[in-house]
Amino acid sequence: MKEQKTSGKPNVPEWMGRLPFEPDRKRPNLFKREDGMTRLYGKGGNKVYTRTFLSTDKLSASSFKVAPGGTYFEPFDIHAGDEVYYIISGKGVIFNPYTGLAYPMQAGDMVWIPKGVWHQAYNFEDEELSVSTAFAPKMWGDEGIPTRLDGDPLFYKTEATDWLEIPRHSSRQDFCMKLGSFPADGPAARQSQEIFVLPPERRLSVIHGEANRMLVSFAVSNDFIHAGVITIPGRFESDVESHGGDELIYVAEGSVSVVVQDESYSPEAVSVKRYEVNEGERFFVPESVRHSYVNLSGTKAKFVFFTAPEL
Numbered sequence: 001m002k003e004q005k006t007s008g009k010p011n012v013p014e015w016m017g018r019l020p021f022e023p024d025r026k027r028p029n030l031f032k033r034e035d036g037m038t039r040l041y042g043k044g045g046n047k048v049y050t051r052t053f054l055s056t057d058k059l060s061a062s063s064f065k066v067a068p069g070g071t072y073f074e075p076f077d078i079h080a081g082d083e084v085y086y087i088i089s090g091k092g093v094i095f096n097p098y099t100g101l102a103y104p105m106q107a108g109d110m111v112w113i114p115k116g117v118w119h120q121a122y123n124f125e126d127e128e129l130s131v132s133t134a135f136a137p138k139m140w141g142d143e144g145i146p147t148r149l150d151g152d153p154l155f156y157k158t159e160a161t162d163w164l165e166i167p168r169h170s171s172r173q174d175f176c177m178k179l180g181s182f183p184a185d186g187p188a189a190r191q192s193q194e195i196f197v198l199p200p201e202r203r204l205s206v207i208h209g210e211a212n213r214m215l216v217s218f219a220v221s222n223d224f225i226h227a228g229v230i231t232i233p234g235r236f237e238s239d240v241e242s243h244g245g246d247e248l249i250y251v252a253e254g255s256v257s258v259v260v261q262d263e264s265y266s267p268e269a270v271s272v273k274r275y276e277v278n279e280g281e282r283f284f285v286p287e288s289v290r291h292s293y294v295n296l297s298g299t300k301a302k303f304v305f306f307t308a309p310e311l
Contacts, residue, residue: 082190103197
């Protein structure tokens with residue numbers, strides 16, 4: 001799709017809210033590794049590869065890669081919704097120019113960047129940084145893609161800041177252990193200008209299911225988005241469920257089959273349609289669509305979920 005230009009404003013992507021289908025035509029969809037809309041994001045010599053898979057009225061999803069050797073994207077980024085990273089591979093740093101703080105992140109970590117928080121990803125390592133990311137309710141507002149940081153970034157030992165006066169928020173060490181406000185209350189976090197890095201050991205883990213139980217580890221749970229990692233044991237089929245919002249999964253380990261209870265589904269049928277989602281692939285389930293997850297292999301599988309706005 002082309003990008004729509006607005007006079008005097010940055011470009012507003014025409015595909016926003018309607019990729020790969022219109023809002024009233026959403027359907028379950030499998031995204032292979034090579035699917036999605038490929039873009040180059042950034043200006044000058046500071047660019048990164050991006051691939052956008054999904055943009056509905058509730059949830060958007062993409063991926064980006066930062067090359068090694070001190071690479072970063074320019075300009076600083078900011079969004080009209082919450083953004084959640086899942087670090088697929090590599091190591092990097094997420095920088096908050098408002099507070100001057102840099103947050104290390106590595107493979108397996110998840111990162112929550114609340115709406116309205118400026119940020120910039122760096123890769124100072126020797127290997128590529130690969131990230132899967134989701135936004136809720138949307139990437140950018142009607143004003144388009146912001147390209148200019150409000151004020152000067154607080155780099156260490158520059159005229160813009162006195163390092164000793166940079167605020168250090170305690171919320172990273174004092175998480176609210178409650179679904180719906182984890183790791184912090186959504187509206188409050190958006191005012192605090194905080195960025196949250198959630199390694200596996202810092203997540204909120206629960207056991208999900210009645211007849212068939214599995215481990216769900218939440219990295220984020222708030223009024224905009226819920227995100228985390230689900231572990232599916234081998235030889236396992238989950239309970240049937242649906243959500244009060246759109247959901248996208250990214251398979252991080254193994255392979256998962258998704259069974260969707262659409263108009264062709266019959267509980268009495270011996271053979272039912274399934275979508276096989278392999279490692280590195282994504283699957284979209286629209287709001288209210290009943291579905292289950294199946295793993296008939298002998299080893300566990302893990303997938304990242306992004307659900308917005310309600311579970």
